[in-house]
Amino acid sequence: MSALDDRPLLVAEGLTKHYGQHIGCADVSLDIHEGEVVAVVGESGSGKSTLLGLLSTQLLPSAGSVRYLMRDGEERELLSLSEAERRFLLRTDWGFVHQDARLGLRMGVSAGGNVGERLMAVGWRHYGRIRAEAEHWLDRVEIARSRIDDRPDTFSGGMRQRLQIAKNMVTRPRLIFMDEPTGGLDVSVQARLLDLIRGFVSDYGLAAVIVTHDLAVARLLSHRIVVMRHGRVIETGLTDQVLDDPREPYTQLLVASILQA
Amino acid sequence: MSDAAVYNFAYLDEQTKRMIRRALLKAVAIPGYQVPFASREMPMPYGWGTGGVQVTAAVLGADDTLKVIDQGADDTTNAVSIRKFFERTAGVATTTHTSDATVIQTRHRIPETPLREGQILVYQVPIPEPLRFLEPRETETRRQHALEDYGLMHVKLYEDIARHGHIATTYAYPVKVDGRYLMDPSPTPKFDNPKMDMCPALQLFGAGREKRIYALPPYTRVVSLDFEDHPFEPTKFDRGCALCGAEGIYLDEVVTDDCGGRMFVCSDTDFCESRRTPPRAAAPGLNEVPR
Amino acid sequence: MSHSSEMIRVNAVTKTFVMHLRDGARLPVVAGVSFNVGRGECAVLGGPSGTGKSSILKMIYGNYRADAGRIEINGPDGWRDIARASPRAVLSLRTSTIGYVSQFLRVIPRIGAIDIVAASARETGLDEPAARVRAITLLELLNVPERLWNLPPATFSGGEQQRINIARGFAAERPILLLDEPTASLDAANRAAVVSLIEARKKAGAAVLGIFHDEDVRDRVADRVIDVQKFAPEASTP
Numbered sequence: 001m002s003a004l005d006d007r008p009l010l011v012a013e014g015l016t017k018h019y020g021q022h023i024g025c026a027d028v029s030l031d032i033h034e035g036e037v038v039a040v041v042g043e044s045g046s047g048k049s050t051l052l053g054l055l056s057t058q059l060l061p062s063a064g065s066v067r068y069l070m071r072d073g074e075e076r077e078l079l080s081l082s083e084a085e086r087r088f089l090l091r092t093d094w095g096f097v098h099q100d101a102r103l104g105l106r107m108g109v110s111a112g113g114n115v116g117e118r119l120m121a122v123g124w125r126h127y128g129r130i131r132a133e134a135e136h137w138l139d140r141v142e143i144a145r146s147r148i149d150d151r152p153d154t155f156s157g158g159m160r161q162r163l164q165i166a167k168n169m170v171t172r173p174r175l176i177f178m179d180e181p182t183g184g185l186d187v188s189v190q191a192r193l194l195d196l197i198r199g200f201v202s203d204y205g206l207a208a209v210i211v212t213h214d215l216a217v218a219r220l221l222s223h224r225i226v227v228m229r230h231g232r233v234i235e236t237g238l239t240d241q242v243l244d245d246p247r248e249p250y251t252q253l254l255v256a257s258i259l260q261a
Numbered sequence: 262m263s264d265a266a267v268y269n270f271a272y273l274d275e276q277t278k279r280m281i282r283r284a285l286l287k288a289v290a291i292p293g294y295q296v297p298f299a300s301r302e303m304p305m306p307y308g309w310g311t312g313g314v315q316v317t318a319a320v321l322g323a324d325d326t327l328k329v330i331d332q333g334a335d336d337t338t339n340a341v342s343i344r345k346f347f348e349r350t351a352g353v354a355t356t357t358h359t360s361d362a363t364v365i366q367t368r369h370r371i372p373e374t375p376l377r378e379g380q381i382l383v384y385q386v387p388i389p390e391p392l393r394f395l396e397p398r399e400t401e402t403r404r405q406h407a408l409e410d411y412g413l414m415h416v417k418l419y420e421d422i423a424r425h426g427h428i429a430t431t432y433a434y435p436v437k438v439d440g441r442y443l444m445d446p447s448p449t450p451k452f453d454n455p456k457m458d459m460c461p462a463l464q465l466f467g468a469g470r471e472k473r474i475y476a477l478p479p480y481t482r483v484v485s486l487d488f489e490d491h492p493f494e495p496t497k498f499d500r501g502c503a504l505c506g507a508e509g510i511y512l513d514e515v516v517t518d519d520c521g522g523r524m525f526v527c528s529d530t531d532f533c534e535s536r537r538t539p540p541r542a543a544a545p546g547l548n549e550v551p552r
Numbered sequence: 553m554s555h556s557s558e559m560i561r562v563n564a565v566t567k568t569f570v571m572h573l574r575d576g577a578r579l580p581v582v583a584g585v586s587f588n589v590g591r592g593e594c595a596v597l598g599g600p601s602g603t604g605k606s607s608i609l610k611m612i613y614g615n616y617r618a619d620a621g622r623i624e625i626n627g628p629d630g631w632r633d634i635a636r637a638s639p640r641a642v643l644s645l646r647t648s649t650i651g652y653v654s655q656f657l658r659v660i661p662r663i664g665a666i667d668i669v670a671a672s673a674r675e676t677g678l679d680e681p682a683a684r685v686r687a688i689t690l691l692e693l694l695n696v697p698e699r700l701w702n703l704p705p706a707t708f709s710g711g712e713q714q715r716i717n718i719a720r721g722f723a724a725e726r727p728i729l730l731l732d733e734p735t736a737s738l739d740a741a742n743r744a745a746v747v748s749l750i751e752a753r754k755k756a757g758a759a760v761l762g763i764f765h766d767e768d769v770r771d772r773v774a775d776r777v778i779d780v781q782k783f784a785p786e787a788s789t790p
Contacts, residue, residue: 033640084408106395106416110423113416120419121412127422127488149423191661198660220660224639238614238639245616249572256573 007069008033009175009207015054015064023231024050027064030226030233034174035205039212039222039239041254047231048211049179055209056096056177057086071174091118095168095176099183101160104167105152111138111163112148118171137166141196158189162196169200178210182217194220215258219243227251271318271351277301281319281474285465288476293438294406295389300472310343310368311469313385317366320381320465321347326354328362333370333511333528340368357531369432371453373510373532376462378479384447386468389475391435391445411443414486422491431496437484438477451485452496452511458483502527505536556626559728559759560589560612565621565635567607568785580785581607585621587778591727594750594760594773599780605763608780609730611635612761613652614642625649625728647675653721654732657705657713665708665716666691666701673723683723690719693745715742722749729753731762735769747772 008031017024025047032038040048053059055066057078066078071093081089090096098104105114115134116124124130135145141162143155152160161181168176181197182190198221200206212218218225218239225242227235227250235248246252269275277299284298303311321327327347331340335357343366344355356362359374366383376382392402395413405411414435421429434451438444446457447466457464457477464477477483487493501508503524510532512525527533565585571577582604589595597605610616611634612623618635625634627649634642646652660668666687673683691701694715700708705716718734731750735743743766750773754760764770770777 036640083404084410087408087410109395109416110420112423113420116419117412117416120415121410125415125487125489127419128490130419130488131423195660195662223643237617238642240615241617241639241642244610245569247570247617252572 006033007075009036009069010055011067012055013065013067015051015066016062017050017054017059018062023047025054025228026231028054028228028233030055032175032207032209034207035201036224037201037206037208037210037222038224038226039210039218040226040228041212041215041218042228043213046228048213048228050231051228052177052179052209052211056094057081057090088122091121092171093174095165095173097161097164097168097176097178097181099180101152101157101164104164105160107153108151110149110151111143111155114152114163115166115170118167122171133170134166137170138163140169141166142192156189157185158193161185161193165196165200169204172204173206175207175209178208178212180212181210182212182214190217197221215243215254227254268350270323271321271347271353272304273301273315273318277315278319281315284474285316285319285476288465288474289463289478291442292477292481293442293444293475295473295475297472298474300469303469305342305346307470308387309339310366310385312467312471312474313366313368313383313469314343314346314467315469316383316465316467316474317343317347317364318351320383321351321353321364323351323353325363326356326361328356328359328365328531329367330365330370330372330529330531331368333372333513334530336530358535359529359531369448369450370511370528371449371456373507373527373529374535375456376460378461380462382460382462382464384449384464384466386445386447386466386473387470388433389445389466389468389471389473391433391443406442409441411437414443415488418486418488418491422488428487428491428493434493435486437486439481440484443486444475444477444483446483450496450511451493454483454485454493455495498525500525502533505533507533507536557590558588559591559626560761561622561624561631562587562608562612563622563624565608565611565618565623566785567604567611567616567619582780582783583785585780585783589728589759589761591757591759592754593775594754594762596770596774596777597761597763597780598770598777601765603780603784605780606732608783609652609732609761609763613650613730614646615652649726650728650730651721651724651726652730652732653718653734655714655717655734655736657717657720660704661706662704664702665696665705668705668716669719669723672720676724676726686723687719690723690749691716693749694719694742695745711737711739714738718746718749722753725753725756725758727758729758729760729762731760731764733763733765735764735766743769 010032012028012030015028016026028051040051042048054061067075068078069075112131112134115137116130119130119133135148138145138148143159143162152163182193201208210221222239225239226233229250235242235251243255246255280299284296288296301315303314305311329340329344331337334340347353348355359372364381368385390402392405392413395417396402418428432450433445433448434454436444436446436454446454459480461479463479466475485493498512502512504526507527511528513528514523514525516523563586566583567581569579569581571579585608597608599605607616611618614634622633623635624631625645627645632641632645634645669687669690670683673686678686696715705713735746747769750760
């Protein structure tokens, strides 16, 4: 591994977000390397979604910084990017999978149009090629090609999540943010989605930040885990180490609370 | 007492006209950009061309000759009302002949007779924002314009092809202006889109309800969006006008009886009449106000 | 990799669990754990159950944290103390150097048995066809019926899952192999198969460290036994 390759993809330092008096997230520092999956766990209100918003530049921090290694090898402070650069990054090198598919998809646009949107946004102007690429990604996420002209409001919850993933993957992002991607899905549907995400992570060397309150999801998908409580990171480390040998009282409580099937 | 003594010239007060002219100047300086303006209440309902009327009022001079068309016709209620409005409030000359007019207010057509330098074409616009149907948030569409972030418009065309096998949008067909701004050409048929490109006349667009003005200065490049494998094609008619025989012009379907009889005639009534009564005399316009 | 004949050096390692859910009760597991394991040998952790054998193995794999002491691993970039290594360094050592086989398979939904085993073989550099051949060899050796190969192991019996897990553990050939009772509850034929796999890894120069309750297996593979009872912590602190 060369020194260049070893630079982290994303470096967050001292990220803090106040909502008035309330602390959303306090002094969080985090590195993410290429191909690395980091799970952010904690109860609702622990600040994990705020952290995701800050890392992905959807929220402005009260303090702290996020640096990102662009595709050209240059490291950029994300807050200094112009809006156009930021948007370009968000729709090419990054992906975002929401728990609520309606935030990530255009429900009134066909599956093919949803998948093709990023391509058209970066200048693809050949209908046949856009459609072929959309078909390819529908295949990859196991949605029948015959559904390409159907709107996502006719899709099941699991299909919508898979469509969101296809929509993001089409520009081969290097980093994908996921906010409770399996939330509200049936267990069997969850398994299929998790398997798909695992496959993409290993096939494309995708880095990911996954916010979840489900420790089983964290164990299955992530290399590293960040445990949050009251807006702060209270424990972090190798996923199996934190889950099998939790140190902090709160982490021990979380691990002890997992239902055994 | 004459009407002109009651109303300020062209109905609007001078300060309002100055405000609109400033918006127009900005619009001309940034072709295709939607300039907000303080649209006034007009003595007609929204949807009847309040935006176009305000723009016309702001550009009209005493020596102008005004033509008003509605879907190509000079003789519909809307066209006649607006023409009469300016006859009464501005006392300007009016005409139905495209070539005699200096200012033409239009609802959804561009005359068949090519426009020339010095003429002004004023469009009535119901919805100025081409991105709205896919992105309802105005904050977001304005940002998309600012960043020239127009992928979404192609998503709409993609959906057209996916659903119909071809781009089924036949009016309000989106265009890119001067390589920069995405523009809704108002609900003109796409047949007229090529006439907007490099047009010698000044084209002004007024949306009264939405309080927006935009413009195409003379000789501006206007390109209809398309895909490489589904290029833009203006509507073509496989016949000529049943009255004047003209071909390659935009036709209206007219139902002639209740037994299924129909005919196709020029949508541009002035164009059709002038072809049927050649050579055209320098006669006064149908509704020209006697002085 | 250092040319030392040693692969694992454990020095003065201590481990105590603090149970916060039980009012911070301290549960000392081991103290002063010190031993080395060299290439081509199989060392066995011996002693009654509950003396911390499994915890030692897990600390060497980086799965449990050590409270004190050093656990040095002879990795591709020389000696690394896994007790202090960053998570990425631990993962990298697991990919390059340390293999771990337990008796439990953590089931991955929807992936066929043969693909699980082949994926493991690919981790250490085999290409897809070679990885598949290796997976088939192992599944045959461990008597996994061919009709199961393409099915996800989630629905397999406990014994079948265990054998898939062993196949997976041996598919990737790494210089260090940690075995946590891999033969528990296997029948004689499969125990013999595992013994032959361990012998082969030793012959190939791997350092093997294991826990075997089965005396028969232990006697056949162990070069020496490390008595874990001598690492018992002092009478537990109040």
